[in-house]
Every structure is written in structure tokens, then in C-alpha cells.
Amino acid sequence: MDTLGRREAVRRLTLGGLGAAALPAWVEALAGVAEAQGAPSAAAAAADWTPRVLDAHQDQTVTAISELIIPATETPGAKAALVNRFVDDVLAQAGEAERAEFLRGLGFVDRRSRQLFGADFLRARPDEQHALLTILASESNTAFEDEIGRDFFQAIKGLTVTGYYTSEIGLRQELGDDGQVMFREFKGCTHPEHS
Amino acid sequence: MQVVEAPEVHPVIVIGSGASGGMAAWNLTQKGIDVLLLDAGEKFSREGLWTHVRPWEDRERRRRGERPREVFLDVREQPYLTPEGRPFDLIRVWGHGGKTNVWGRVSLRYSDLDFKAADRDGWEIPWPLSYADLAPYYDRVEPLIGVSGGDDDSEALPGSRFLQPAPRPRCAERLLQRAGAKIGTPLVAGRRANMTRATRGFPPCHYCGNCARGCDTSSFFNSADHLLPFALETGKLQIRSNAVAARILTDDHGRARGVQYFDRKTGAEHEVRGRVVVLGASCVDSTRILLNSTSERHPNGIGNGSDVIGRYLCEQVRVNVKGFLPDLYGRERQHDEGLGGEHVYLPRFNHRPGRTRDYLRGFGAQFWGTGSLDATPSAAGRHVPGFGASFKREMKRRVPAWFEMHPFGEVLPYADNRITVDKSRTDRYGVPLLHIEYRTRENERKMVEHMCDTVEELVQAAGGVLVGYRRGETDGNGAAIHEHGTCRMGADPRRSALTAFNQMHEVKNLFVVDGSAFPTATEKNPTLTILALAWRATDYLAEEMRRGNL
Numbered sequence: 089m090d091t092l093g094r095r096e097a098v099r100r101l102t103l104g105g106l107g108a109a110a111l112p113a114w115v116e117a118l119a120g121v122a123e124a125q126g127a128p129s130a131a132a133a134a135a136d137w138t139p140r141v142l143d144a145h146q147d148q149t150v151t152a153i154s155e156l157i158i159p160a161t162e163t164p165g166a167k168a169a170l171v172n173r174f175v176d177d178v179l180a181q182a183g184e185a186e187r188a189e190f191l192r193g194l195g196f197v198d199r200r201s202r203q204l205f206g207a208d209f210l211r212a213r214p215d216e217q218h219a220l221l222t223i224l225a226s227e228s229n230t231a232f233e234d235e236i237g238r239d240f241f242q243a244i245k246g247l248t249v250t251g252y253y254t255s256e257i258g259l260r261q262e263l264g265d266d267g268q269v270m271f272r273e274f275k276g277c278t279h280p281e282h283s
Numbered sequence: 284m285q286v287v288e289a290p291e292v293h294p295v296i297v298i299g300s301g302a303s304g305g306m307a308a309w310n311l312t313q314k315g316i317d318v319l320l321l322d323a324g325e326k327f328s329r330e331g332l333w334t335h336v337r338p339w340e341d342r343e344r345r346r347r348g349e350r351p352r353e354v355f356l357d358v359r360e361q362p363y364l365t366p367e368g369r370p371f372d373l374i375r376v377w378g379h380g381g382k383t384n385v386w387g388r389v390s391l392r393y394s395d396l397d398f399k400a401a402d403r404d405g406w407e408i409p410w411p412l413s414y415a416d417l418a419p420y421y422d423r424v425e426p427l428i429g430v431s432g433g434d435d436d437s438e439a440l441p442g443s444r445f446l447q448p449a450p451r452p453r454c455a456e457r458l459l460q461r462a463g464a465k466i467g468t469p470l471v472a473g474r475r476a477n478m479t480r481a482t483r484g485f486p487p488c489h490y491c492g493n494c495a496r497g498c499d500t501s502s503f504f505n506s507a508d509h510l511l512p513f514a515l516e517t518g519k520l521q522i523r524s525n526a527v528a529a530r531i532l533t534d535d536h537g538r539a540r541g542v543q544y545f546d547r548k549t550g551a552e553h554e555v556r557g558r559v560v561v562l563g564a565s566c567v568d569s570t571r572i573l574l575n576s577t578s579e580r581h582p583n584g585i586g587n588g589s590d591v592i593g594r595y596l597c598e599q600v601r602v603n604v605k606g607f608l609p610d611l612y613g614r615e616r617q618h619d620e621g622l623g624g625e626h627v628y629l630p631r632f633n634h635r636p637g638r639t640r641d642y643l644r645g646f647g648a649q650f651w652g653t654g655s656l657d658a659t660p661s662a663a664g665r666h667v668p669g670f671g672a673s674f675k676r677e678m679k680r681r682v683p684a685w686f687e688m689h690p691f692g693e694v695l696p697y698a699d700n701r702i703t704v705d706k707s708r709t710d711r712y713g714v715p716l717l718h719i720e721y722r723t724r725e726n727e728r729k730m731v732e733h734m735c736d737t738v739e740e741l742v743q744a745a746g747g748v749l750v751g752y753r754r755g756e757t758d759g760n761g762a763a764i765h766e767h768g769t770c771r772m773g774a775d776p777r778r779s780a781l782t783a784f785n786q787m788h789e790v791k792n793l794f795v796v797d798g799s800a801f802p803t804a805t806e807k808n809p810t811l812t813i814l815a816l817a818w819r820a821t822d823y824l825a826e827e828m829r830r831g832n833l
């Protein structure tokens with residue numbers, strides 16, 4: 089196949105387009121900390137929990153954003169899964185530079201929110217919050233001024249996903265895992281249409 | 284510092300207790316030969332593996348300050364050097380059983396496609412043995428360690444006679460298998476040293492899928508549980524733990540007379556004497572020991588008159604791709620953990636009639652990470668766009684459709700892919716550090732192109748989509764953890780260090796039985812072949828001892 093034909097075939101084969109953009113190193117580094125599960129528990133629902141990295145306003149902002157990313161539906165969402173605590177744990181374990189980038193991004197969200205809606209993210213209306221995250225989540229938004237915010241969104245989305253889907257709420261209630269970990273036999277694929 | 288010297292002369296000293304050293308110690312003691320086994324660590328606890336700990340419990344435990352068992356050697360304890368900007372990931376386990384405690388367990392016989400490769404293409408030296416020489420040992424290793432797999436033999440992957448039943452494939456694996464058959468690159472059942480039947484008193488696999496942390500029930504082969512206890516039962520084995528071997532000591536004739544080691548706990552220097560030394564400290568560490576074993580008779584390191592030791596370091600080149608198979612969107616979540624790795628394998632096919640290639644040697648592909656696993660949502664999440672309720676719904680829909688594909692290709696042996704020792708930089712015992720210089724080249728680049736073509740064709744045939752795909756991107760050097768080649772066997776003593784029985788050409792009472800003995804890397808995982816070669820070598824060693832030749 090010629091190069092152009094090959095490129096087109098590959099483009100059709102890939103989600104996110106040809107040569108999918110790599111995430112910034114600091115976003116990958118935070119994801120690495122989260123996936124290594126090196127973060128001490130977020131699950132501990134201790135009433136006296138206090139964040140180690142985030143201040144109260146930052147913690148509430150993280151809680152709000154994570155709940156917007158994975159909201160309560162028929163099953164509980166990120167807030168109930170205490171994803172904010174997971175995020176704080178990851179930040180506490182992360183390197184200084186990654187932590188600073190994340191907090192810079194968090195600050196950007198408030199700045200952008202004030203610019204657009206005249207209020208911090210937490211005080212913006214739900215539809216305004218949704219609109220701002222939509223801007224930051226958009227793959228077609230290439231505006232230089234939003235670069236920090238776009239990277240930040242990828243970072244907090246990644247942490248929210250890992251925190252949520254490794255929680256009991258995420259794995260058992262949402263994905264329907266029955267909690268069994270040892271099996272007498274491996275059933276594998278039992279669908280005749282797949283053979 | 285005072286050197287602690289023991290007067291006793293051991294019939295055989297074995298260095299290392301992983302696949303190669305463990306097998307050597309086991310086979311020799313079964314034959315009634317007394318063995319002193321030196322290992323750089325201790326027996327690892329089988330407690331605290333956390334194999335059945337779910338992620339949320341995992342975090343809770345860590346919060347309490349607990350940690351799972353850790354087996355990997357900390358590079359700060361034993362540093363190694365690489366050229367600026369050319370890293371090499373060296374993964375080491377110092378302790379009884381070595382890397383077999385946590386190995387990937389993929390057990391693929393080599394065939395004459397592998398052993399005879401250099402005879403056909405002329406690149407570097409051929410193996411001094413053929414499949415027929417090693418097959419009887421594969422036949423014995425597989426029942427001993429318990430390998431499961433199918434009966435779908437081919438010229439690329441022979442010899443399934445002794446395999447235990449293979450587990451069924453996962454849904455995504457079935458779809459990939461169907462696609463492979465359609466485009467003429469058939470996937471076979473995976474072959475893995477996970478026991479699916481009770482074997483030698485060990486219970487079968489319970490499919491928790493967390494083999495990478497070790498096994499609570501020893502249901503996959505590891506040398507510490509499956510070989511060393513049986514060797515100890517003979518009364519012929521003595522294990523010395525925390526003995527960090529530094530040098531092979533020689534006599535005036537250049538023959539091995541013993542081993543210098545340092546106590547990992549106290550730092551004390553020791554010397555032990557032996558009639559025969561068997562080195563199985565894993566490819567890279569064995570090479571360091573050999574190169575540091577200099578003497579008047581062996582100025583370049585013991586047995587290195589040919590200057591091949593340290594050269595021809597060959598690992599494997601690997602591509603990692605991920606994606607979704609939309610046919611499986613919205614399926615119910617399955618328990619896909621299984622053997623803790625794929626249940627299918629794509630054997631090498633690029634040599635088959637009607638195929639052309641513009642590079643030497645070949646590749647196969649593995650598929651670990653495929654299915655709905657604890658880690659799947661985390662990996663998949665960044666490739667599901669958006670946020671909110673629709674995102675959450677889409678995640679649930681797509682997670683069961685996750686697949687991964689990992690082609691492994693042979694890296695040719697190159698003389699300047701090389702391990703050396705740096706006399707100006709030493710470890711805590713004053714022993715020169717390793718320096719690893721390694722890069723892949725044009726042959727590998729072309730092979731990676733073909734790997735990517737193959738991935739794209741297979742995924743297309745399966746109706747799949749790739750995510751985060753960057754064509755041509757490869758894993759880091761060393762990431763396959765399959766180092767070979769730096770003390771290779773061969774028929775010609777000017778171009779190789781060992782005979783076909785892993786015996787040094789220049790030092791008859793020194794055997795090197797780990798991956799360093801392999802003249803080529805092949806595209807396959809080496810441990811099964813290391814076990815077979817170590818068994819064969821120590822059969823020969825025992826026979827030579829009996830005849831009075833050693």
C-alpha cells in the first residue's frame with residue numbers, strides 16, 4: 089500500500105486520529121502515581137479527614153469537578169466514591185513539579201470561570217460549570233490561552249477515572265463486579281456468536 | 284578487610300537460584316552430587332502478596348502504612364551505568380527463585396526456525412544445537428513445571444504433547460482469533476507455566492489473575508517452590524543466602540577454583556572453593572561476574588580470550604497497542620482475569636510461503652491486558668471522550684471491549700551492544716559496576732514497521748479501533764526483561780565462549796547456564812529454553828564428573 093493509502097487506512101482505524109497526541113509529561117506522571125496505587129486510601133471515610141495538599145477551597149473545587157466528570161446516576165458518582173481524597177493522596181505522593189502544575193491548572197479554572205461568568209468555579213451556575221468543562225474537554229479547542237486548562241482537565245479526568253473505578257462503588261456498584269477473586273474454572277467466552 | 288576462607292572443596296558451586304541456577308541445583312542433587320548454592324538474597328515470604336486484594340482494599344492497606352511483598356532489586360543498592368540519553372531498563376530479583384517469583388510464564392518452545400536462523404541468513408553464529416537435541420529436555424521440563432496450552436503445533440511452535448489443558452479464550456481473544464484466521468495469521472492457544480491441573484502436589488491455578496505479584500498457592504512454576512525444596516530433600520543441597528557473588532577465582536592453570544562473594548548483610552568478603560562452578564546469576568549479572576573475574580591467565584575476564592563475553596547483548600523489541608473491539612460494546616462484564624495474561628498467542632508467520640520481508644528474523648505477538656480487568660477502566664478512560672453521565676455510560680459500555688496487543692521481535696546480536704565493567708566505578712563491596720550499551724538498528728526498525736502493519740491488519744479484520752496509537756513507537760530498551768547473548772555458546776571457540784553444553788571453551792570446570800548463553804534472542808520468551816538447556820548442561824556435567832573428566 090502506498091504511504092497515503094496507508095495513512096488513510098490507519099486514520100480510519102484509530103480513535104483520536106493519526107499520531108494521537110501524547111499527554112504532557114506531568115499528566116502522565118500523575119497518572120503513573122495513581123495507577124501504581126501508591127496513593128494511600130481515599131476509601132477511608134474517616135469523618136475527621138483533612139487534605140494534605142489541597143486547601144478547603146481547592147478540595148471543594150476538585151470534588152465538584154470530579155462529580156461533573158463522573159456524576160451520580162443510578163449509581164453513586166465520584167463524590168460518593170471520595171475521589172477528592174484520592175486526588176489529594178496522589179498529589180501528596182507526586183513530585184513537586186507535577187503537584188505545582190496540577191494546582192496551577194486548578195487556579196486556572198477559577199480564573200477562567202471569573203473571566204467568563206464573574207464567579208469562581210464553585211459559585212458559577214451548574215450550566216456554567218458544565219460549559220467551562222466542555223471548553224476544556226474539547227479536542228477542537230486549540231486556543232493557546234486554554235492550554236493549561238486543557239492539560240489540567242486531562243489530568244483530573246484521569247485521576248477521577250482511576251480513583252472512581254478502583255473504588256468499591258466504581259467496580260462493584262457501577263461495573264457490576266461480584267467481588268469474587270478465586271475460581272475453580274475459567275469460563276472464558278461462552279458466546280457462540282464469537283467463535 | 285579479612286577474607287573469610289573456607290577450606291572445604293565443594294563438588295559443585297552454583298551461583299544463582301532462578302530458572303537456570305535452580306534447575307542446575309535440582310538436577311545435580313537428584314543425581315547425588317553435593318551442591319553449594321549461592322544466592323544474592325533470601326527466600327521471599329509467600330505472605331503479603333496481596334494477590335486477592337481488591338484495589339480499594341489495596342489503598343486502605345497502604346494508608347495504614349502496609350506494603351505488599353517487594354521482590355525487585357533496588358537500583359540504589361546495586362547501580363549500573365548507561366551512556367547519556369540511552370537508558371536500559373534492567374529488572375533484577377535477588378532472592379531465592381530470582382525472577383521466576385514474578386515471571387510472565389509464557390513458555391514457548393524454540394524450533395529450528397530459531398536454532399538454525401543464522402545458518403540460513405548468515406547473521407552472526409548459529410546455535411551449536413538443534414531442536415532434536417533439546418526436544419527431549421523440553422519433554423521433561425514441561426511436565427515438571429506444568430505448562431498449559433493447546434495442541435496447535437506448527438513449524439514455529441512445536442511440541443505440545445506434554446501440555447495441560449489450556450483455559451478458554453476471553454471474548455476479545457476469540458474475536459482476534461477469528462480475525463487472525465481470516466487474514467492468514469492464525470492465533471493459537473497461549474502456552475504458559477500456569478498449572479491447570481494439580482501437579483507434583485501443587486494445586487491448579489485459581490484464575491485470580493494477579494500472578495505478577497507472585498502466587499499464594501505456587502500454582503505457577505517458580506524455582507524457589509518447585510525446585511529448591513526438592514533439591515533440599517535429597518540432603519545434597521546447601522543454600523547460602525545473601526551471598527553476592529563477585530568473582531570466579533582461578534588457579535595457576537586458569538581453571539576455576541572457587542567463588543569470591545560478599546555477604547549482603549555484613550559486607551564481609553568470603554571465598555568458597557569448588558571443583559566445578561555453575562553460573563546462573565541471570566544474563567547481565569553473570570556477565571558482570573565473568574568480566575570482573577580477571578587474572579593473569581584471563582586478563583579480559585574469565586574464559587574471554589575470544590573477546591565475545593559482554594558483546595552481542597540481545598533483547599527484544601516490543602510494540603504495545605491498545606484499543607476497543609466494538610462488537611463487544613455493551614456486553615456484561617466478565618471475570619477475565621484468568622491466567623494473569625493472554626490465553627492466545629500469535630506465533631511467528633513472516634517466514635511462511637508467499638510472505639516477503641526486508642529484514643532478518645521475526646516476531647510473534649502476545650495480548651496481555653485484554654478483557655475486563657481491574658486496571659482496564661483506568662487504561663481505557665482517557666480514550667473515552669467527554670465527561671458526565673454520558674461518559675459514565677460509555678465507560679461501562681466500552682470496558683468489556685478492551686484489548687491489547689504486544690508484538691515481540693528478535694533484536695539481532697551486534698558486537699557493540701555490549702556489557703562492560705567500569706573499574707573506576709564500584710559498588711558497596713568495591714566491585715566494578717556494570718555498563719550497558721545497547722541500541723536497536725535498521726533491521727529492528729523495519730521489523731517494527733511490519734509489526735505495525737500486522738497490528739493494523741489484524742485490528743481491521745476484527746473490526747476494532749486503536750487508541751493512543753503512534754505507529755512505530757516501541758517500548759523502552761530492556762522492557763521485555765529478556766536479556767541474552769553476552770556469553771554465547773557456539774561451535775567455534777574463536778567466536779563463542781561456551782560449548783553446546785554451556786561449558787566454557789577455555790575453562791572446562793566453569794558452566795554458564797542462563798540466558799547469556801543464547802546466541803540469539805528469538806521472538807520468544809526464554810525461560811522454558813533456559814530450563815531445558817540448564818538440565819541438559821548439568822546432565823553432561825554430572826556425566827563428565829562420573830567419568831573423572833572434571
